[in-house]
Amino acid sequence: MTLLSVNVNKIAVLRNSRGGSAPDVVRAARACLDAGAHGITVHPRPDARHIRSDDVLALAALCRDRGVEFNLEGNPFAPPRADYPGFHALCAQARPAQATLVPDADQQLTSDHGFDFARDGERLRPTVAALRALGCRVSLFVDADDARVAEAAAVGADRVELYTGPFAEAFAAGDPGAALAACAATARRAQAAGLGVNAGHDLSQANLAAFLGAVPRVLEVSIGHALIDEALYAGLDATVRAYIAILQSAG
Template structure:
């Protein structure tokens, strides 16, 4: 079964636009779980433009499914993971000013750095995942870092899917087979939505988790959050 982790960054963005606490990020996380989310994902950035560090500390005591904290592994992120002890830390190579994640790690040139970071995260008892591009050359070095999982960066898949779904998914199937052979757990995320999610799952049925935020929150404006989460769950069950 592929789990659905709901990224609630956009909820925090909406709250921050007016100040105050509406919508309430913690309440939305609890409701999302009640509506069927099997995990909650956040990506706190240094400027706190959406999820704030205080949010993370509140969520760590609230989330009852799998809490996943994404981020660039600087000192502040590592301290946050040490204190929050989420189920999973997902490492992304974003610079602080990035609007959103737009590439995976070069696990060849950053192998030693990632190895040290992952060892520290394991000392905290936290499962690790590395955000990675669908290129085979990065997967064996990823294995050598000691990471538990890799998360496929799926924006290229989502971009090509409307015009050529078979070629869009092909490199992802190739690297997913390799990941399974290497004993790496497999996650996926970025630009997945109600149109392309089922096809990805059908071609890579052994994915452990997908993390979806922007599209899911946008769909919730039309369908409601409870219904939308159930719609995404059904896509993973087709």
């Protein structure tokens, strides 16, 4: 069965909009795990606009105590800041089970593209090796139509994460066929190179079953924005359980 990792960034956005500690990111993560989520994901940015370094360490401790996966996302090339030690240093402190590398710039509102292996491949190689030396499984964020996805294996990665934003847009527009075909083809290329396949970005209860029905052997989905949106109306427990039911039905 495909596993669910819940991204709790949006909980931190709400907390930071007011200051203080409410809502509590760790409490929200605990509620997701209590409801059956298989892991927790966060993507701290250098400007600390949502998840902060102290959140990362607290969530890492929670996941260790629960024996579940902690997935830490970030740009490995972003320089350290006053409240951000850099991605590798944060991984060295938190020791996530999985480090997902994402090529997002500071000005991006959210992640919106994968790595360009022609440009970034050699830069990634030592970074991937250093993270694996920490005991992290390494996944690289890739576009769903990336013909060079197999190069992720050549730089030492264990997995890739398919950027599913374009699929979600096409699904909402009522014409997901081409986007699903691109995701499936890229997944097969990655798997043929020995890579595991994860997926994430704008997946939701509405589109998840269609995605999993078309894309083979997805190991893990990371879902945050849609899940928190849906949980505003149904509650975290019911929403996470609804996702688990979709994953179970997909087999």
